Amino acid sequence: MSVYKVVELVGTSEKSWEDAAKNAIEVAGKTLRNLRIAEITELDCKIEDGKFAAFRTKVKLSFKIEDN
Amino acid sequence: MSVYKVVELVGTSEKSWEDAAKNAIEVAGKTLRNLRIAEITELDCKIEDGKFAAFRTKVKLSFKIEDN
Amino acid sequence: MSVYKVVELVGTSEKSWEDAAKNAIEVAGKTLRNLRIAEITELDCKIEDGKFAAFRTKVKLSFKIEDN
Amino acid sequence: MSVYKVVELVGTSEKSWEDAAKNAIEVAGKTLRNLRIAEITELDCKIEDGKFAAFRTKVKLSFKIEDN
Amino acid sequence: MSVYKVVELVGTSEKSWEDAAKNAIEVAGKTLRNLRIAEITELDCKIEDGKFAAFRTKVKLSFKIEDN
Amino acid sequence: MSVYKVVELVGTSEKSWEDAAKNAIEVAGKTLRNLRIAEITELDCKIEDGKFAAFRTKVKLSFKIEDN
Amino acid sequence: MSVYKVVELVGTSEKSWEDAAKNAIEVAGKTLRNLRIAEITELDCKIEDGKFAAFRTKVKLSFKIEDN
Amino acid sequence: MSVYKVVELVGTSEKSWEDAAKNAIEVAGKTLRNLRIAEITELDCKIEDGKFAAFRTKVKLSFKIEDN
Amino acid sequence: MSVYKVVELVGTSEKSWEDAAKNAIEVAGKTLRNLRIAEITELDCKIEDGKFAAFRTKVKLSFKIEDN
Amino acid sequence: MSVYKVVELVGTSEKSWEDAAKNAIEVAGKTLRNLRIAEITELDCKIEDGKFAAFRTKVKLSFKIEDN
Amino acid sequence: MSVYKVVELVGTSEKSWEDAAKNAIEVAGKTLRNLRIAEITELDCKIEDGKFAAFRTKVKLSFKIEDN
Amino acid sequence: MSVYKVVELVGTSEKSWEDAAKNAIEVAGKTLRNLRIAEITELDCKIEDGKFAAFRTKVKLSFKIEDN
Numbered sequence: 001m002s003v004y005k006v007v008e009l010v011g012t013s014e015k016s017w018e019d020a021a022k023n024a025i026e027v028a029g030k031t032l033r034n035l036r037i038a039e040i041t042e043l044d045c046k047i048e049d050g051k052f053a054a055f056r057t058k059v060k061l062s063f064k065i066e067d068n
Numbered sequence: 069m070s071v072y073k074v075v076e077l078v079g080t081s082e083k084s085w086e087d088a089a090k091n092a093i094e095v096a097g098k099t100l101r102n103l104r105i106a107e108i109t110e111l112d113c114k115i116e117d118g119k120f121a122a123f124r125t126k127v128k129l130s131f132k133i134e135d136n
Numbered sequence: 137m138s139v140y141k142v143v144e145l146v147g148t149s150e151k152s153w154e155d156a157a158k159n160a161i162e163v164a165g166k167t168l169r170n171l172r173i174a175e176i177t178e179l180d181c182k183i184e185d186g187k188f189a190a191f192r193t194k195v196k197l198s199f200k201i202e203d204n
Numbered sequence: 205m206s207v208y209k210v211v212e213l214v215g216t217s218e219k220s221w222e223d224a225a226k227n228a229i230e231v232a233g234k235t236l237r238n239l240r241i242a243e244i245t246e247l248d249c250k251i252e253d254g255k256f257a258a259f260r261t262k263v264k265l266s267f268k269i270e271d272n
Numbered sequence: 273m274s275v276y277k278v279v280e281l282v283g284t285s286e287k288s289w290e291d292a293a294k295n296a297i298e299v300a301g302k303t304l305r306n307l308r309i310a311e312i313t314e315l316d317c318k319i320e321d322g323k324f325a326a327f328r329t330k331v332k333l334s335f336k337i338e339d340n
Numbered sequence: 341m342s343v344y345k346v347v348e349l350v351g352t353s354e355k356s357w358e359d360a361a362k363n364a365i366e367v368a369g370k371t372l373r374n375l376r377i378a379e380i381t382e383l384d385c386k387i388e389d390g391k392f393a394a395f396r397t398k399v400k401l402s403f404k405i406e407d408n
Numbered sequence: 409m410s411v412y413k414v415v416e417l418v419g420t421s422e423k424s425w426e427d428a429a430k431n432a433i434e435v436a437g438k439t440l441r442n443l444r445i446a447e448i449t450e451l452d453c454k455i456e457d458g459k460f461a462a463f464r465t466k467v468k469l470s471f472k473i474e475d476n
Numbered sequence: 477m478s479v480y481k482v483v484e485l486v487g488t489s490e491k492s493w494e495d496a497a498k499n500a501i502e503v504a505g506k507t508l509r510n511l512r513i514a515e516i517t518e519l520d521c522k523i524e525d526g527k528f529a530a531f532r533t534k535v536k537l538s539f540k541i542e543d544n
Numbered sequence: 545m546s547v548y549k550v551v552e553l554v555g556t557s558e559k560s561w562e563d564a565a566k567n568a569i570e571v572a573g574k575t576l577r578n579l580r581i582a583e584i585t586e587l588d589c590k591i592e593d594g595k596f597a598a599f600r601t602k603v604k605l606s607f608k609i610e611d612n
Numbered sequence: 613m614s615v616y617k618v619v620e621l622v623g624t625s626e627k628s629w630e631d632a633a634k635n636a637i638e639v640a641g642k643t644l645r646n647l648r649i650a651e652i653t654e655l656d657c658k659i660e661d662g663k664f665a666a667f668r669t670k671v672k673l674s675f676k677i678e679d680n
Numbered sequence: 681m682s683v684y685k686v687v688e689l690v691g692t693s694e695k696s697w698e699d700a701a702k703n704a705i706e707v708a709g710k711t712l713r714n715l716r717i718a719e720i721t722e723l724d725c726k727i728e729d730g731k732f733a734a735f736r737t738k739v740k741l742s743f744k745i746e747d748n
Numbered sequence: 749m750s751v752y753k754v755v756e757l758v759g760t761s762e763k764s765w766e767d768a769a770k771n772a773i774e775v776a777g778k779t780l781r782n783l784r785i786a787e788i789t790e791l792d793c794k795i796e797d798g799k800f801a802a803f804r805t806k807v808k809l810s811f812k813i814e815d816n
Contacts (some may be wrong), residue, residue: 001555001556001557001558001564001567001598002556003552003553003554003555003556003567003568003571004551004554004556005083005551005552005554006552006553006773007753008601008753008754009752009753009813010751010752010753010754010810011749011751011756012083012605012751013749013751014749014752014753015154016084016152016154017153017154018083018084018085020204021113021120022113022120022749023749023751025113025115025119025752026120027118027751027813027814028121029118029141032118033118034118035115035118036115037112037113037114037115038113038115038120039110039112039113040110040112040113042175042176043111043176043179044173044174044175044176045158045161045173045174045176045195046173046175047121047161047171047173047197050165050169050170050171051169052157052158052161052162052167052174054749055154058754059113062554064555066571066573068146069215069216069217069224069227069258070216070217070229071213071214071215071216071231072213072214072216073213073214074212074214074262075213075277076277076278077273077275077277077278077337078275078276078277078278079156079275080273080274080275080332081273082273084152084242085153086152086191088273089181089188090181090188091182091273091275092275093187093188094188095275095337095338097186098188100186101186102186102223103183103186104183104184104292105180105182106179106180106181106183106188107178108178108179108181108220111179112196121274124161126278127181129183130214131199133213133231133291134231137623137624137626137632137635137666138624139342139621139622139624139635139636139639140621140622140624141619141620141621141622141625142377142620142621142670143345144345144346144401145343145344145345145346145405146343146344146345146346147341147343148341148343149341150341156341159343160341163343163405163406185389186621190341194346197666198622201621201639202639205283205284205285205292205295207281207282207283207284207295207296207299207451208281208284209280209281209282210280210281210282210330220356220358220424221320221358221425222358222424222469224462225453226453226460229455231454233294233458233459236458237458238458239453239455239458240453240455241452241453241454241458242453242455243450243452244450244451244452244453246379247380247381247383247451248377248378248379248380248400249361249362249365249377249378250377250382251365251377251378251401252374252375254369254372254373254374255365255369256361256362256365256366256373256378259358261285262307263453264432264454265446266282266333267409269281269299270299281484281580288492288493288494288560289561290560290561290599293589293596294589294596295509296569297583297589297591297596297608298596301594301595305594306555306594307591307594308587309589309590309591310588310589311586312586312587312589312597314515314516315511315516315519315587316513316514316515316516317497317498317501317514317516317535318513319511319512319513319514320509320544320561322508322509323501323505324497324501324514324520327494327497331589340515345662347617348617348618349615349616349617349618349677350615350616350617350618350674351467351615352613352614352615352616353613354613356426357425357426360613362613363615364615367615367678375439376624377475382446382447382448383448383451384445384446384448385429385433385445385446385448385467386448387443387469389441389447390426390437390441390442390443391433391437392429392430392433392446394613395426397415398618406457409691409692409693409694409700409702409734410692410693411689411690411691411704412689412690412692413687413688413689413690414688414689414690415481416482417479417481417482417541418479418480418481418538419477419479420478420479420480420537421477422477422479428477428521428730431477432479435479435541435542436712453498457724459729462477466482467493473689473707474707479563483685484685484686485683485684485685485745486683486684486742487681487682487683487684488681488682488683488687489681490681492560492562493561493562494719499681499683501725503683503745503746507683509579518583518584519583519584519587520567520582520583521565521582521584521603522580522581523579523580523581523582523609526567526573526576526577526578526579527569527573528566528569528570528582530681534686536584545759545760545761545762545768545771545802546755546760547758547759547771547772547775548757548758548760549755549756549757549758550756550757550758550806571800572775606758609757610775613730615790622698622746623788625804628696628734628764628766629697629765629766630696630697633725633732634725634732637725637727637731638732639688641730645730646730647727647730648727649725649726649727650724650725650727650732651722651724652722652723652725652747654787654788655723655788656785656786656787656788657769657770657773657785657786657788658785659773659783659785659786659806662777662780662782662783663773663777664769664770664774664786666772667766673727674704681758696764697765698764698765698803701800701801702793705793705795705799706800707767709798709799712798713798714798715795716795716797717793717794717795718793718795718800719790719792720790720791720792720793723791726757739793740789741795
């Protein structure tokens with residue numbers, strides 16, 4: 001039976017948390033085969049000089065590492 | 069005094085988690101009277117063929133079922 | 137060493153949870169120096185007359201109150 | 205073997221959280237056979253015009269839906 | 273886009289928590305179309321007269337209710 | 341759009357957790373405009389000399405601080 | 409320095425969760441010296457024959473076991 | 477009204493988590509009267525020399541200590 | 545002193561959650577030295593065509609990466 | 613009966629989390645009367661240029677605001 | 681197979697949370713055989729007369745009670 | 749925009765949880781560029797032969813993996 005690995009990434013974006021999540025998925029997709037789902041585990045905003053600077057989305061991604 | 073029921077729905081959207089939540093509220097509003105609030109309990113992304121496919125928003129909705 | 141205070145605000149917006157968060161950060165920034173980060177602790181939707189009315193984002197903000 | 209369904213209700217009362225829970229159980233008991241237990245998952249107070257208005261108790265109730 | 277509903281059931285079995293989960297899924301499958309996933313949210317054991325009586329598995333099941 | 345602040349108070353009472361919550365709401369209402377809801381986040385009992393002394397209710401209250 | 413032990417009890421009462429908590433504290437006080445605080449960790453209602461039967465309060469109590 | 481005590485045990489088994497839970501219940505049943513329910517709070521596997529060694533099940537058991 | 549790394553895997557099995565966990569441990573053991581413990585963080589069931597398809601067990605495994 | 617307010621501070625220190633907590637308590641004590649307890653809700657380390665820079669301790673402090 | 685019991689203690693110390701934990705372990709070790717691990721479940725500070733008075737560490741300890 | 753990866757390590761030390769955290773950060777810093785923050789997710793004590801043996805600190809570290 002298949003075995004999956006779970007990794008946690010944080011994407012950032014000046015536009016939205018959705019865009020930040022997509023950035024993380026895109027970076028993961030460059031090296032990982034068979035991405036399956038992306039659970040969101042944390043949202044926050046980066047603040048610089050007292051003002052909003054970026055949206056950040058923490059994402060748990062799983063991908064197949066073994067398939068018997 | 070009033071009694072409310074709580075139901076949990078998952079909306080989906082290719083645009084945003086906000087749009088996915090609105091889809092779930094709209095579907096609920098077709099059959100349920102007196103919707104009151106929509107708490108977000110989970111956000112994730114559906115991935116197909118290693119690429120982003122859709123945003124999903126899990127929503128807890130309460131509505132009045134008895135009003136004495 | 138520095139000491140920070142943490143406050144919790146709820147921003148609202150008809151557009152998005154991102155916009156609601158930015159509203160809360162902007163209001164906080166009028167009176168608080170040295171805002172540092174904005175963790176999102178809750179998302180929900182206000183519903184009026186059975187229809188979507190507004191997005192709400194609960195935000196934990198920390199800011200410096202002492203710097204020895 | 206038996207299978208149970210879990211539903212979530214919110215009772216309200218001007219007197220107490222206990223009374224609010226009993227209201228929810230009574231409404232559930234009108235249509236559901238074999239109620240089994242009522243776990244309390246949230247307590248809050250409704251406030252109107254800056255003053256206490258009602259106690260609310262969120263209740264998880266399970267009841268038998270199949271008994272082989 | 274699709275909208276899903278989430279229901280919570282408790283299955284029981286004298287053999288195992290796996291068997292209890294399967295019982296809940298089987299009962300749900302009789303009336304619900306398009307079951308999608310079964311998350312386990314609680315495991316316990318029923319005890320009668322001081323001895324083990326049954327395994328119980330609480331299951332969150334989601335199924336499609338609207339597909340535009 | 342409106343922005344709310346969230347504050348956390350602990351009310352005490354010799355009679356009940358409901359009475360303790362009402363005490364906290366009453367004290368908050370003296371200085372805060374537009375209280376909105378009171379979520380209960382903790383209940384405990386104070387014990388003195390090995391006996392029950394008071395009920396304590398921790399309450400999260402939100403109130404409007406900006407309304408554009 | 410002192411060391412405390414933590415025990416968990418469930419009190420029951422037909423009147424209220426407060427009364428159920430006091431019953432648990434009273435029983436603990438018969439054998440344990442130096443009770444210190446009673447945190448409430450769970451509230452539920454026992455249901456018999458489809459009707460409310462009793463309030464139950466789960467209580468964490470700590471008491472001194474060593475004082476150097 | 478009755479008062480219950482809650483104890484936490486960890487059972488182990490080479491066969492299954494179910495068998496580990498039953499071992500814990502059996503040991504508890506030797507000295508405790510009126511066991512009532514066994515909630516599962518943690519599952520893990522013991523690993524020795526890089527290989528699976530045993531299943532472990534953490535169990536919360538409650539039993540009657542006073543019945544007025 | 546030693547330093548450990550923690551990885552999260554999901555094993556699958558048609559037989560049981562125990563078997564799914566063992567599959568994950570076995571795959572991990574092929575490349576990781578000094579596996580220490582396997583905490584279970586999630587259990588679910590995969591459903592295909594409305595019927596049970598597989599048990600899945602999410603496992604946190606730690607292994608030594610440095611030993612001074 | 614008394615009413616307490618709860619505030620959340622983050623102390624920092626190059627020495628230890630204990631020292632960071634004491635810094636937060638000392639700053640709070642300059643302006644708040646009747647501090648009662650300090651619960652620790654988060655610990656972390658600040659990292660600068662890839663190296664440890666400071667310990668941070670998030671602290672919930674309660675203090676009396678009304679005493680009837 | 682072995683069965684373990686889990687007990688919860690609170691150690692105190694004027695020096696550090698580490699020292700408070702060690703005090704709890706030392707007291708437990710006087711009467712309990714085969715202590716196995718000490719998980720930390722809560723840290724706080726006792727405050728007296730508005731000043732830091734002691735560090736407190738809540739510890740879950742497990743020990744073998746049966747070994748077949 | 750940047751993307752970060754999150755890894756979880758456990759440091760150990762005979763001196764303190766602070767020292768254990770620093771050991772984990774130091775080991776991570778040997779191979780990972782741009783470490784950003786170290787959140788503490790678990791503290792425990794290793795016990796050998798019924799006596800304290802070592803402090804262990806579980807740490808979540810994030811570091812930049814992509815910077816567009």
